Amino acid sequence: MTKQHKYPFGKIEKKWQKIWEKTGLFEAEDFSSKPKQYILIEFPYPSGDGLHVGHARSYTALDIISRKKRMEGYNVLYPIGWDAFGLPTENYAIKKGIHPAKVTERNIKIFKQQLKSLGLSFDWSREVNTTDPKYYKWTQWIFLQFFKAGLAYQAEMPINWCPSCKIGLANEEVIQGKCERCGAETEKRQIKQWMLRITKYADRLIEDLNHVDYPDKIKTQQINWIGRSEGTNLKFQIQSASWRTKFQISVFTTRVDTIFGVTAVVLAPEHSLISNIKYQISNWNEVEDYIKKAKVKSDLERAMLSEAPTLARGEIGGPTASRVGQKTGVELKGIKIANPLNNQEVSLWVGDYVVATYGGGSVMVVPAHDQRDFDFAQKYNLPIIEVIKSVSNHRGAERGPNGELLEAFEEKGVLINSGDFTGLNSEEAIKKITNWLAERKIGGLQINYKLRDWIFSRQHYWGEPIPIIHCPKCGVVAVPENDLPVELPYVKKYQPTGTGESPLAQCEDWLKVKCPKCGGPGRRETDTMPNWAGSSWYYLRYTDPRNKHCFADFKKLEYWLAPARQSPKGVGGVDIYNGGMEHTTLHLLYSRFWHKFLYDQGLVPFDDPYTRRHSHCMVLGESGEKMSKSRGNVVNPDEIVEKYGADVLRIYEMFMGPFDQPVIWSAKAIEGMNRFIIRIYNFYKNHKFHNEADIDKEVKTKTHQLIKKITEDLDGFKFNTAMAAFMEYFNFVEDEAEKFDLENAKTFLALIAPFMPHLAEELWQSLRSTANYESNTNILITKRKKIKIRSIFEEKWPAYD
RNA sequence: GCCGCUGUGGUGAAGUUGGUAAACACGCAGCACUCAAAAUGCUGUGGGUGCGACCCCUUGUCGGUUCGACUCCGACCAGCGGCACCA
Numbered sequence: 001m002t003k004q005h006k007y008p009f010g011k012i013e014k015k016w017q018k019i020w021e022k023t024g025l026f027e028a029e030d031f032s033s034k035p036k037q038y039i040l041i042e043f044p045y046p047s048g049d050g051l052h053v054g055h056a057r058s059y060t061a062l063d064i065i066s067r068k069k070r071m072e073g074y075n076v077l078y079p080i081g082w083d084a085f086g087l088p089t090e091n092y093a094i095k096k097g098i099h100p101a102k103v104t105e106r107n108i109k110i111f112k113q114q115l116k117s118l119g120l121s122f123d124w125s126r127e128v129n130t131t132d133p134k135y136y137k138w139t140q141w142i143f144l145q146f147f148k149a150g151l152a153y154q155a156e157m158p159i160n161w162c163p164s165c166k167i168g169l170a171n172e173e174v175i176q177g178k179c180e181r182c183g184a185e186t187e188k189r190q191i192k193q194w195m196l197r198i199t200k201y202a203d204r205l206i207e208d209l210n211h212v213d214y215p216d217k218i219k220t221q222q223i224n225w226i227g228r229s230e231g232t233n234l235k236f237q238i239q240s241a242s243w244r245t246k247f248q249i250s251v252f253t254t255r256v257d258t259i260f261g262v263t264a265v266v267l268a269p270e271h272s273l274i275s276n277i278k279y280q281i282s283n284w285n286e287v288e289d290y291i292k293k294a295k296v297k298s299d300l301e302r303a304m305l306s307e308a309p310t311l312a313r314g315e316i317g318g319p320t321a322s323r324v325g326q327k328t329g330v331e332l333k334g335i336k337i338a339n340p341l342n343n344q345e346v347s348l349w350v351g352d353y354v355v356a357t358y359g360g361g362s363v364m365v366v367p368a369h370d371q372r373d374f375d376f377a378q379k380y381n382l383p384i385i386e387v388i389k390s391v392s393n394h395r396g397a398e399r400g401p402n403g404e405l406l407e408a409f410e411e412k413g414v415l416i417n418s419g420d421f422t423g424l425n426s427e428e429a430i431k432k433i434t435n436w437l438a439e440r441k442i443g444g445l446q447i448n449y450k451l452r453d454w455i456f457s458r459q460h461y462w463g464e465p466i467p468i469i470h471c472p473k474c475g476v477v478a479v480p481e482n483d484l485p486v487e488l489p490y491v492k493k494y495q496p497t498g499t500g501e502s503p504l505a506q507c508e509d510w511l512k513v514k515c516p517k518c519g520g521p522g523r524r525e526t527d528t529m530p531n532w533a534g535s536s537w538y539y540l541r542y543t544d545p546r547n548k549h550c551f552a553d554f555k556k557l558e559y560w561l562a563p564a565r566q567s568p569k570g571v572g573g574v575d576i577y578n579g580g581m582e583h584t585t586l587h588l589l590y591s592r593f594w595h596k597f598l599y600d601q602g603l604v605p606f607d608d609p610y611t612r613r614h615s616h617c618m619v620l621g622e623s624g625e626k627m628s629k630s631r632g633n634v635v636n637p638d639e640i641v642e643k644y645g646a647d648v649l650r651i652y653e654m655f656m657g658p659f660d661q662p663v664i665w666s667a668k669a670i671e672g673m674n675r676f677i678i679r680i681y682n683f684y685k686n687h688k689f690h691n692e693a694d695i696d697k698e699v700k701t702k703t704h705q706l707i708k709k710i711t712e713d714l715d716g717f718k719f720n721t722a723m724a725a726f727m728e729y730f731n732f733v734e735d736e737a738e739k740f741d742l743e744n745a746k747t748f749l750a751l752i753a754p755f756m757p758h759l760a761e762e763l764w765q766s767l768r769s770t771a772n773y774e775s776n777t778n779i780l781i782t783k784r785k786k787i788k789i790r791s792i793f794e795e796k797w798p799a800y801d
Numbered sequence: 802g803c804c805g806c807u808g809u810g811g812u813g814a815a816g817u818u819g820g821u822a823a824a825c826a827c828g829c830a831g832c833a834c835u836c837a838a839a840a841u842g843c844u845g846u847g848g849g850u851g852c853g854a855c856c857c858c859u860u861g862u863c864g865g866u867u868c869g870a871c872u873c874c875g876a877c878c879a880g881c882g883g884c885a886c887c888a
Binding site (some may be wrong): 216217220221224225227229231251252253254255266327352353354355357358359362363364365366370372373375448449450581582584585655656657658661662663664666668669670671672673675676720721723724725726727728731 | 803805807812827881882883888
């Protein structure tokens with residue numbers, strides 16, 4: 001019977017964490033001659049809930065990659081910092097009466113201690129914090145570059161307003177049309193906001209996805225979000241029997257080939273033209289009433305109304321009218337407009353199904369060839385004119401007994417009833433009609449995007465102040481760069497004001513400032529930035545976190561963001577970036593935008609920030625539901641570390657399931673990983689390793705198969721199967737213990753080291769007496785004695801034959 | 802509605818240039834150790850009949866290609882995620 005050692009994980013783990021830190025083993029070196037590798041996790045928001053096992057999972061995965069890369073001879077940068085501005089902290093501060101800065105400081109302290117207990121090989125010397133004035137000075141500075149380039153501007157924008165809290169809410173704070181805090185239904189309010197012109201980069205944000213290595217899922221999500229669509233814009237002249245104006249209505253369509261089928265034009269309720277022509281509208285009262293109601297309608301209501309009406313089932317092959325919902329509208333009576341192609345008179349309407357911020361907020365209605373238009377026409381008895389015929393082998397639209405359409409025919413085909421254009425196919429017709437319009441200067445090619453400019457203002461306290469001064473004489477003036485940072489004043493009242501303004505508006509001393517241009521009395525901008533600001537460029541700061549003269553030295557950026565050897569098409573950037581899918585159309589898109597802007601300004605050397613993106617998934621509670629305090633199913637990583645040690649937590653989180661799929665926590669399954677680690681520990685403590693390599697071919701073969709498996713699995717982020725391979729191998733080792741020699745024992749430790757760093761380092765060092773060490777590179781000086789350490793992480797990653 | 806993903810034992814899951822389905826782990830059952838329990842070790846464990854070798858069935862459903870399909874093709878069903886009146 002072999003002796004059962006107690007596995008003193010607490011002692012071992014603390015010991016090595018301390019030694020690694022003191023020797024600076026994981027600190028990255030600028031301009032090292034080794035090839036660089038920049039590995040990044042999305043820096044955490046230090047919430048009051050503390051670290052989640054989900055954080056631990058993704059950070060461990062990238063830690064494994066980082067440690068392996070170091071063993072492969074790379075100069076690895078694996079940094080950490082804090083994304084600490086934002087609402088959860090502000091809300092907590094208001095609730096508990098503790099200043100957000102204090103809350104943040106405390107939370108960071110807790111997070112830091114938790115992260116350190118996991119044995120993650122972060123380079124702590126490069127720690128950044130978005131709420132540190134030394135950091136947000138540069139967030140503000142970058143904002144000013146946007147401002148100077150004309151990409152930051154102010155505009156009246158509808159925001160979400162909570163009538164109960166009397167506060168403006170960000171979209172993230174509105175859950176299904178209701179206020180996140182009090183549950184009241186939100187309304188829209190027009191407020192002057194700072195905007196960033198992300199739409200200017202829409203094409204490049206799509207185009208450049210071709211050069212980066214992101215999962216297709218992320219690429220398509222970004223492409224769909226940006227929503228590029230090519231079409232034609234054209235103008236309808238307003239006319240009526242008694243009166244003619246210079247007003248025109250611009251509409252956007254992707255199907256200008258159906259132009260001869262237009263029977264109405266519908267404007268969004270917010271369309272500015274309506275009030276301009278109100279004296280010509282004979283039913284103005286009715287129209288005004290409709291517009292008012294539409295404005296009060298919350299997003300929730302609009303969404304509800306657009307839900308498909310439930311149809312009686314069983315009508316197989318019947319018209320699929322369930323695609324569209326109820327549409328309402330009011331005709332602007334007394335106004336007639338003309339189809340520019342044939343001067344046919346059509347009616348003008350207002351309807352809240354028309355999106356105000358897209359395509360000019362107006363739509364031409366072609367009932368025969370668009371299902372939404374068909375529904376609208378049916379409801380209000382608009383004429384339906386067919387102008388597209390399906391080509392022979394296509395099935396046409398469903399028809400009633402008299403040949404009337406029962407649904408729209410949306411496919412392309414051949415034009416009929418279309419004047420000179422009759423007989424053309426849709427593709428040709430689109431080109432020719434667009435040209436025809438362009439020649440007469442009443443239309444032309446147009447590209448539209450679903451992407452809107454980024455609303456960059458928040459009326460909250462806990463964010464970076466926008467570095468702008470309002471002067472009655474000079475208007476909007478940038479804070480001079482020498483005066484940065486504009487520090488967030490330490491105020492007592494950071495509660496919302498109730499007026500819709502930021503709490504900073506109450507801060508009289510801070511507000512009053514001389515205009516930098518004329519020296520007259522000015523007033524500071526009181527809006528702060530959204531919490532996406534600081535995270536849009538933090539990966540740049542890690543390359544040079546203490547720089548006082550610029551956000552990062554260009555040479556350092558060049559070194560750390562250089563195209564790595566395996567990077568596709570020589571694109572530079574962070575080599576591996578891991579994060580959540582939920583940031584695909586927010587953080588990930590925002591930071592790509594900022595980076596491209598900085599590239600255009602000549603401030604960064606490459607035009608996309610991340611070469612390769614990986615995404616993790618959620619760690620769910622035992623019930624398969626999301627972990628939450630209210631469900632009481634939250635697993636605290638501290639408890640796991642205390643009970644089993646960090647290495648057990650690490651390998652369990654890797655073994656749970658595929659890295660990019662959601663996984664369910666199991667308190668039972670973790671026991672298996674605990675057994676595995678104890679088995680390894682005991683085996684190495686008890687076994688007499690002989691030093692006769694190659695004595696057994698079978699073990700050697702298995703070892704090399706294992707090296708290959710682990711190396712390849714790590715390249716493919718397949719941590720779960722790597723873990724299975726370790727266990728399979730070790731089961732064999734235990735069965736054939738006498739054949740397991742020193743050489744193979746060392747190789748096994750090297751392979752498990754990235755996964756179980758503390759255990760591997762401990763066992764490695766205890767094998768030292770039998771191993772031949774060359775030079776010792778790190779010298780740790782303690783009070784008692786000098787310890788010469790050559791860490792297992794300075795060993796070479798095994799190569800397979 | 803559109804886009805994307807997923808579907809394999811009691812559970813988490815392996816396995817895809819098409820070649821012994823269920824590796825690895827959890828759980829469960831039996832045995833050993835123990836006065837007993839825990840821990841540990843050994844054995845078994847997809848389903849069905851059987852003491853047993855064996856035999857039959859099995860990767861959401863139906864069909865196709867193939868000597869051979871979890872894997873490829875088509876249709877459908879269910880679940881998850883994102884977008885959603887974008888003209």
